[in-house]
Amino acid sequence: MAGEHYFTAEPGTPEQERTVNFQAAGREFALLASSGVFSGQRLDPGTAVLLRKAPLPGPRGGVYLDLGCGYGPISMVLATASETAQVYSVDVNTRAVELVRTNARRLGLAGRVHPGRPDEVPDDVVFDEIWSNPPIRVGKAEVHELLGRWLPRLAPGGTAWLVVARNLGADSLQAWLASTGWAVERYAAQKGYRVLRVTAG
Numbered sequence: 001m002a003g004e005h006y007f008t009a010e011p012g013t014p015e016q017e018r019t020v021n022f023q024a025a026g027r028e029f030a031l032l033a034s035s036g037v038f039s040g041q042r043l044d045p046g047t048a049v050l051l052r053k054a055p056l057p058g059p060r061g062g063v064y065l066d067l068g069c070g071y072g073p074i075s076m077v078l079a080t081a082s083e084t085a086q087v088y089s090v091d092v093n094t095r096a097v098e099l100v101r102t103n104a105r106r107l108g109l110a111g112r113v114h115p116g117r118p119d120e121v122p123d124d125v126v127f128d129e130i131w132s133n134p135p136i137r138v139g140k141a142e143v144h145e146l147l148g149r150w151l152p153r154l155a156p157g158g159t160a161w162l163v164v165a166r167n168l169g170a171d172s173l174q175a176w177l178a179s180t181g182w183a184v185e186r187y188a189a190q191k192g193y194r195v196l197r198v199t200a201g
């Protein structure tokens, strides 16, 4: 991926497919990933902390947003954890979006996982929960813009679960969120990652 970032819209690197194996929510996942997508060789350790520490959906389900979904590990875990969850999986990386489509189909989740680019999410959908390992490396202003765009689409009483590495500015992101009126709590910390719980202030 020399000279190219995982958040490139259309990765130019040849597609090299791989399987990423991991355990979450008490089951084994084997997801299709590839070169040119974020952490396409192993489950990202921050994502692993998020999936371990934040409360997964119960049977009641709900409407979820996986913001910056990559090849879809968060989406697949959410949709598997609750048989009634509807998951919108968005990414600017078209290769990632296609991988989510394939992974959802292989797991029999295609009817409840809706992959697409950000502009493809219908305007009237609101989310009970937003889950994200946000693309911190795109820059502070862009991350603020991203969260400023999607957090207001939480349903009343909704919650966002974010994981951010401490050394990539988790604490300053927490402070910024609080300064813009969100109630934000450091819900968990593990292995240098913070899990932030964000609700309407």
Ligand SMILES: C[S@@+](CC[C@H](N)C(=O)[O-])C[C@H]1O[C@@H](n2cnc3c(N)ncnc32)[C@H](O)[C@@H]1O
Pocket (backbone or CB within 6 Å): 006, 007, 008, 037, 038, 039, 044, 047, 067, 068, 069, 070, 071, 072, 073, 074, 090, 091, 092, 093, 096, 118, 133, 134, 135, 136, 138, 146
């Ligand atoms: C840190 S990665 C997490 C990927 C995946 N959720 C995982 O845990 O492996 C962040 C993702 O956000 C995507 N991204 C970057 N800018 C974005 C934007 N403006 N809207 C949506 N996704 C974006 C990147 O392409 C990348 O896949």
